[in-house]
Amino acid sequence: NAGVMQNPRHLVRRRGQEARLRCSPMKGHSHVYWYRQLPEEGLKFMVYLQKENIIDESGMPKERFSAEFPKEGPSILRIQQVVRGDSAAYFCASSPPGVHNSPLHFGNGTRLTVT
Amino acid sequence: DAKTTQPNSMESNEEEPVHLPCNHSTISGTDYIHWYRQLPSQGPEYVIHGLTSNVNNRMASLAIAEDRKSSTLILHRATLRDAAVYYCILRDYSGGSNYKLTFGKGTLLTVNP
Numbered sequence: 001n002a003g004v005m006q007n008p009r010h011l012v013r014r015r016g017q018e019a020r021l022r023c024s025p026m027k028g029h030s031h032v033y034w035y036r037q038l039p040e041e042g043l044k045f046m047v048y049l050q051k052e053n054i055i056d057e058s059g060m061p062k063e064r065f066s067a068e069f070p071k072e073g074p075s076i077l078r079i080q081q082v083v084r085g086d087s088a089a090y091f092c093a094s095s096p097p098g099v100h101n102s103p104l105h106f107g108n109g110t111r112l113t114v115t
Numbered sequence: 116d117a118k119t120t121q122p123n124s125m126e127s128n129e130e131e132p133v134h135l136p137c138n139h140s141t142i143s144g145t146d147y148i149h150w151y152r153q154l155p156s157q158g159p160e161y162v163i164h165g166l167t168s169n170v171n172n173r174m175a176s177l178a179i180a181e182d183r184k185s186s187t188l189i190l191h192r193a194t195l196r197d198a199a200v201y202y203c204i205l206r207d208y209s210g211g212s213n214y215k216l217t218f219g220k221g222t223l224l225t226v227n228p
């Protein structure tokens with residue numbers, strides 16, 4: 001059973017470009033979480049999605065950031081008009097539906113560098 | 116989410132047991148205690164979780180105080196691969212469908228050969 005897959009592993013963007021980060025959850029998992037880890041800092045929650053629904057986006061910056069988890073395909077975290085401060089590691093996690101006690105399974109992240 | 120307090124760092128020797136403490140004095144009755152770790156350049160990895168009773172799995176043991184205001188993650192024989200940041204997290208199941216984890220700064224464990 002493959003784990004949570006994130007791609008690309010590394011992404012370099014110039015200021016003003018768009019960044020698209022993909023996350024394929026584990027098989028059978030319909031809950032997806034996105035976290036951001038700035039250099040030398042802890043993991044910060046961004047958004048929690050279930051299939052086709054955003055459940056909690058309290059950690060998402062108000063502008064330029066968006067997330068989706070369509071019925072088919074991976075979850076996408078989209079950052080428009082990137083700035084240097086967006087440089088960070090972005091981690092995705094997944095968990096199965098209906099199992100309240102289930103741990104989160106994390107991918108190995110996408111490291112975004114904005115030049 | 117209720118907060119946890121962990122030492123910033125700890126050091127251990129290879130093959131010796133490690134006891135990683137966590138204080139959570141404001142824990143509520145519906146909070147589970149979760150432990151994750153993050154190895155360098157990797158995503159967090161689930162270690163163990165519990166509610167009231169002590170728990171054991173192949174990775175570690177979790178000892179929970181009787182009043183639940185503190186807990187200890189026990190690695191029985193540390194290896195170099197256990198060097199990581201360890202996070203103690205309270206996860207609330209009181210209602211709704213929001214099961215997010217809130218990470219603190221964790222404890223950086225160094226394992227000496």
